Amino acid sequence: MSGRWFGNGFVILLNNGRLVLKKILLGMLLICTALSFAGRINVTNDTGNYSFFYVYISPSDSDSWGDDHLGSSETIGAGESHRFRVDNDTYDIKIIDEDDDEYIFWNVDVSGTLDLYVSLDDLGEQDWGSSSSSSSSTGGTAPITIENDLGNWTIWYVYGDPSDSPWGEDRLGSDLLSPGESLTFYVPADNYYDFKVEDEDGDVYTLWEVWVDEDGFYWSVDLDDMD
Numbered sequence: 031m032s033g034r035w036f037g038n039g040f041v042i043l044l045n046n047g048r049l050v051l052k053k054i055l056l057g058m059l060l061i062c063t064a065l066s067f068a069g070r071i072n073v074t075n076d077t078g079n080y081s082f083f084y085v086y087i088s089p090s091d092s093d094s095w096g097d098d099h100l101g102s103s104e105t106i107g108a109g110e111s112h113r114f115r116v117d118n119d120t121y122d123i124k125i126i127d128e129d130d131d132e133y134i135f136w137n138v139d140v141s142g143t144l145d146l147y148v149s150l151d152d153l154g155e156q157d158w159g160s161s162s163s164s165s166s167s168t169g170g171t172a173p174i175t176i177e178n179d180l181g182n183w184t185i186w187y188v189y190g191d192p193s194d195s196p197w198g199e200d201r202l203g204s205d206l207l208s209p210g211e212s213l214t215f216y217v218p219a220d221n222y223y224d225f226k227v228e229d230e231d232g233d234v235y236t237l238w239e240v241w242v243d244e245d246g247f248y249w250s251v252d253l254d255d256m257d
Contacts, residue, residue, distance in 0.1 A: 069118040069140040070215075074111040074198060076149040077127065082106040084126040089119055090137050111198045116140060120159075143201065143215035147192070172219035173246035176201075176227065177212040180253060183229040184208050190215065193222040193239045219244040227251050 075082050083105055086095040099114055105128075106112045118141050125133040125148055133152045137159030138144065178185050185207035191198045201215050217223065223242050227235040235255040240247055 068142070069116045070143045070203070071114045071116060071121075071123070071138075071140060072111055072143065072145045072199060073106060073114065073123075073125070074145065074147045074195075075106045075108050076147045076195070077108055078150070079108055080127040080129060080131070080150075081108065082125050082127050082148075084124075085112070085114070086122075086124040087114060087116060088122050088124075090122050091120075092122075095122075095124060109196065113199055113203065118142070141216075145215065145217045147218060172217050172242050172244055173214055174217055174223075174225075174242070175212055175214045175246070175248045176207070176225070177248070177250040178207045178209050179250045180209060180229060182209060183231060183233075185227050185229050185251070187226075187228040188213060189226040190217065190223055193224050197224075197226065217242060219246075223247070225249060227255075233257075 071087065073082070073085060083100070085099045085106070086097075087099050088095050100106070100112070104112075121138050121140060123135045123138055123146070127133075131153055133148050134155040135146070135152075136155065136157040138146075139158070174190055176185075176188050176190075186202070188201040188207065189197045190201060201213060205213075207213055220243055221241075222239045225237045225240060225247075229235075234257045235251050236257050237249065237255075
């Protein structure tokens with residue numbers, strides 16, 4: 031067995047020239063990146079008619095807002111959603127719409143996936159670290175757990191959105207939910223939600239108008255749930 035350096039990684043070769051392991055450094059970089067951004071903030075524009083032009087997400091212990099996370103070329107139109115990957119931490123979030131109106135959320139705890147539905151009722155400032163905001167319709171305090179109990183079929187897409195809204199972004203993102211695995215994300219409590227799951231064969235499983243309180247909701251998806 032021999033080894034050689036080729037640009038961005040170390041390559042191990044057997045004597046017959048067969049490639050066994052390549053680009054170790056690149057693989058390690060990808061793994062570290064995936065582990066670093068364990069949290070997600072899904073921002074949904076629920077204002078009706080106003081686009082979001084700027085989104086700032088800053089650790090709560092920071093004294094500056096930092097850069098706009100949307101960049102100069104992106105906006106979040108009414109009814110649209112945008113996913114931001116962050117570390118699990120506590121954040122302050124500021125959103126500015128096309129009229130320069132501000133929606134500010136202080137002390138937002140992110141552990142896994144957090145769904146932030148921003149409506150006109152959220153104009154101004156809200157402190158999620160206070161007890162008064164914990165029961166808000168945008169409190170993000172209800173855990174939703176989806177378990178794959180399909181036996182041999184992998185789940186490729188998971189959706190969970192308010193019953194009066196269109197389907198948002200896939201909750202899995204680039205991930206898959208293998209048999210026996212589960213996914214937990216968080217949504218605002220005290221509302222009706224629709225849930226949809228699609229497996230590797232394109233089969234769909236749907237639940238409609240599920241009431242979700244602060245205790246959250248658990249769904250073990252099996253073949254009997256197929257539409």
